[in-house]
Amino acid sequence: MKAIYKREMRMYFHSMTGYVFIGFFVLVTALYFSMMNILMMSPQFEYVFSSVIMTFLLLAPMLTMRLLSEETKQKTDQLLLTTPVSIVGIVLGKYAAAMTVFLIALGITALFPVILSVYGTIAVAQIFCSYIGFFLLGGVFLAVGLWISSLTDNLIVAAVGTFVAVFLLLMTESIVSSASGSVAFSLLFAVVLAALFALYFYNNTKSKPYTLVTFGVLLAVIVVLYFVRPTWFDGLAGRFGMLFAVLTRYSYFAMGILDVSAVVYFVSFIGLFLYFTVRVVEKKRWA
Amino acid sequence: MIEVNHLVKSYGKYQAVKDISFRVEEGEVLGFLGPNGAGKSTTMNVITGYLSATSGEVKIAGYDILQHPTEAKKHIGYLPEIPPVYGDMTVREYLQFVSELKGVKKSEQKAMLEDIMDKIKISHVAGKMIRNLSKGYRQRVGLAQALVGYPDVLILDEPTVGLDPKQIMEIRDVIRELGKTHTIILSSHILSEVSAVCNRVMILNKGQIVASDTPERLSSRLSENRYLVRIKGEEEAVLAAFAACPDFSQVQKMDQVEPGTAELLVVGKDGMDVREQIFRLAVACDFVLLLCKSEKLSLEDIFLRLTEGDGLPEAEEREADQSAQKEGQTHESHL
Numbered sequence: 001m002k003a004i005y006k007r008e009m010r011m012y013f014h015s016m017t018g019y020v021f022i023g024f025f026v027l028v029t030a031l032y033f034s035m036m037n038i039l040m041m042s043p044q045f046e047y048v049f050s051s052v053i054m055t056f057l058l059l060a061p062m063l064t065m066r067l068l069s070e071e072t073k074q075k076t077d078q079l080l081l082t083t084p085v086s087i088v089g090i091v092l093g094k095y096a097a098a099m100t101v102f103l104i105a106l107g108i109t110a111l112f113p114v115i116l117s118v119y120g121t122i123a124v125a126q127i128f129c130s131y132i133g134f135f136l137l138g139g140v141f142l143a144v145g146l147w148i149s150s151l152t153d154n155l156i157v158a159a160v161g162t163f164v165a166v167f168l169l170l171m172t173e174s175i176v177s178s179a180s181g182s183v184a185f186s187l188l189f190a191v192v193l194a195a196l197f198a199l200y201f202y203n204n205t206k207s208k209p210y211t212l213v214t215f216g217v218l219l220a221v222i223v224v225l226y227f228v229r230p231t232w233f234d235g236l237a238g239r240f241g242m243l244f245a246v247l248t249r250y251s252y253f254a255m256g257i258l259d260v261s262a263v264v265y266f267v268s269f270i271g272l273f274l275y276f277t278v279r280v281v282e283k284k285r286w287a
Numbered sequence: 288m289i290e291v292n293h294l295v296k297s298y299g300k301y302q303a304v305k306d307i308s309f310r311v312e313e314g315e316v317l318g319f320l321g322p323n324g325a326g327k328s329t330t331m332n333v334i335t336g337y338l339s340a341t342s343g344e345v346k347i348a349g350y351d352i353l354q355h356p357t358e359a360k361k362h363i364g365y366l367p368e369i370p371p372v373y374g375d376m377t378v379r380e381y382l383q384f385v386s387e388l389k390g391v392k393k394s395e396q397k398a399m400l401e402d403i404m405d406k407i408k409i410s411h412v413a414g415k416m417i418r419n420l421s422k423g424y425r426q427r428v429g430l431a432q433a434l435v436g437y438p439d440v441l442i443l444d445e446p447t448v449g450l451d452p453k454q455i456m457e458i459r460d461v462i463r464e465l466g467k468t469h470t471i472i473l474s475s476h477i478l479s480e481v482s483a484v485c486n487r488v489m490i491l492n493k494g495q496i497v498a499s500d501t502p503e504r505l506s507s508r509l510s511e512n513r514y515l516v517r518i519k520g521e522e523e524a525v526l527a528a529f530a531a532c533p534d535f536s537q538v539q540k541m542d543q544v545e546p547g548t549a550e551l552l553v554v555g556k557d558g559m560d561v562r563e564q565i566f567r568l569a570v571a572c573d574f575v576l577l578l579c580k581s582e583k584l585s586l587e588d589i590f591l592r593l594t595e596g597d598g599l600p601e602a603e604e605r606e607a608d609q610s611a612q613k614e615g616q617t618h619e620s621h622l
Contacts, residue, residue, distance in 0.1 A: 002387065003384055003387030003388045004388075006384075006387070007373075007376075007384050010376075010380075011375065014375065015375065074371070074373070074374075075367065075369045075371055076371040076372070076373060077337075077371075078332075078337050078365070078367040078369075078371045079365075079367075079371035079385070079388070079432065080388070081336065081337050082335040082336055082337050082360060082363065082365045082367075083360060083385070083388040083389050084356075084357045084358075084360040084361050084388075084389060084390060085388050086356075086357070285336075285337065285338050285339040286338075286339050
């Protein structure tokens, strides 16, 4: 894992990627800092972060697109997977490297609140809290990016895929708020989910009878639930969508609330996508 | 050292490797030979743990590659078909990276890398970016990478492909040298290479082992009692006389080498040694026997004979019979 981490770090800083990432991130933060704090004479640095979040659309793909796709493309995964390094080690090493670059950029921006504190009083705890939230939020986007990078051997596909994923995550609240809460829609949504699960099941087992049985069982569960607990279907799609509402969770941090459940949410989100990544890499061997 | 039991690897419905079993003893150099798509690379990828077998097991130094991957992989150095090098690293950086991957101790690293670069003769390009290296040097860097950590098993997938003749000779010497202290499996479709380097050859075709033996024995086993005969005289007459003799199972006219002579390939009945019969026949018919030598099949011929058609040994015999019959017919038409 250490070897992988070291190599990725070297790659970030031997190529332009690391510098461009840090430069771009710091530049955007500095712009918002000048506009929102200095020109408006406001000490509320956490607003700056809320605006900077949009840069993840570009920055997340930038850091993660080549992490695993390039290995597959150049066939260097044959080296990694035949040396005594575990797949978990490979994935964690790469993720840690991306997070380190992000952390360095974040560290540099810590200069701005320090500048503010010279000229006035700032809410130290709140800013610190929003830093933690921002770090975790970035961690989610990078984990998703790493996972997408493991799915393809094409840089562009990985980049666009990560862009779309980050976009959807940022848009979750808007999408959810426009989704219908009616029971009919929820039922349809539940059936579509069941179908998707069955497809995934089929993709993994290639067994038609088992897939049909699984799908049938899921449909039966939906029908039973519909008759036993009809209220459960009120706004089901919306509730499901809110599982992906990372911005809502982040907003707690920005408000200065160190919500443990939000921390657990972010950490599990990251853990889940790293686990998915490990599974994807592992599954290639069984192809 | 390496034990492969009933290995099967399928990609969807297509079976790339069909139930292969073999053992490689310590210090043995085994050559995989086979046409493209015979399953050589797939087998190697399974042995090294890059791919998982559909069924069957692989043991390296007693460790199952799936159950104890870390232990098993410590014993393996693998050079895949395409050397797994990073273009954006220098040779030294790359080898350092590999030694860290393989968990080589920091204190031993420097000496080990110098020794390996020296052996493979890449010391003078140590500071160069790998993307600027020629194919031959990249291949060497790939080989150097396999040696890092001094594993006792080397799996080399077409190690000399893309090299110029001089480099091929050099790499072959290196492999021969390594073969004294390592257990090696190498694949190739260059036959001279396999016979030059390996103690044992395994011919694969369509995912199955069609033959496995030393290069010499393989060659003699398949070419017993075939004789090339050169006789002074008129071709048609000589051919007719030989074809009439019941001791020969096959008489085949070959291209004329010397003017005024007939060139024949004679195979004894039931693999019988028929040199004497040839001589007596020549005397009886008053032919002058200019040449009579045992015709060895080259590895190339064996390879082609084994891999053409469906390649099964029984089928291969049947095919030989059929071709013998066919030759008999053509020979009749000659008459």
